[in-house]
Amino acid sequence: MLRTSRCIIRNIQDSDEAFYFQLQKTKKIREFLWWIQSDEHIASRFSKILWDPNSYWAIIRNDTNEKIWIISIDTHCDVGWKELSYEFDDSSWWKWYAFESISEILKFASEKLNINEIIAETQSKNAKSRVLLDKLWFTLKEEIIRHWEKQKVYLKSLT
Secondary structure (H helix, E strand, O other): OEEOOOEEEEEOOHHHHHHHHHHHHOHHHHOOOOOOOOHHHHHHHHHHHHHOHHHEEEEEEOOOOOEEEEEEEEEOOOOOOEEEEEEEOHHHOOOOHHHHHHHHHHHHHHHOOOOOEEEEEEEOOOHHHHHHHHHOOOEEEEEEEEOOEEEEEEEEEOO
């Protein structure tokens, strides 16, 4: 378990399934994630996540015990590099929870998982995510088209 001044960061657990479903079904959150998924697909994906708990974390506010984020470091679909991904409840947007929790996970990735470089991919039109990646000192690596949308792929050295 990791901590920041305002968040608890812990591995995904069975008890996170309802929150995971909520994130996957929220249109505002899914806006930049290509499609709203079926319940069967979400359940299958969550089962796979539970098999690899050291790559997926739930972010919980210290003051309210409310789950606000799911962050992962997994293998990118194209290049085989480690990829940072995040999905979070829109009530926490622009409150710096993302910055502080991702910063702690990147430190953990460098020190405990021995990851030297990590990428993050977001839709070009997702301004909030692009601002966050800039604040975390990711640099733009390339622009691509995926699922008929322009994407920006960012890179960060963790050494």
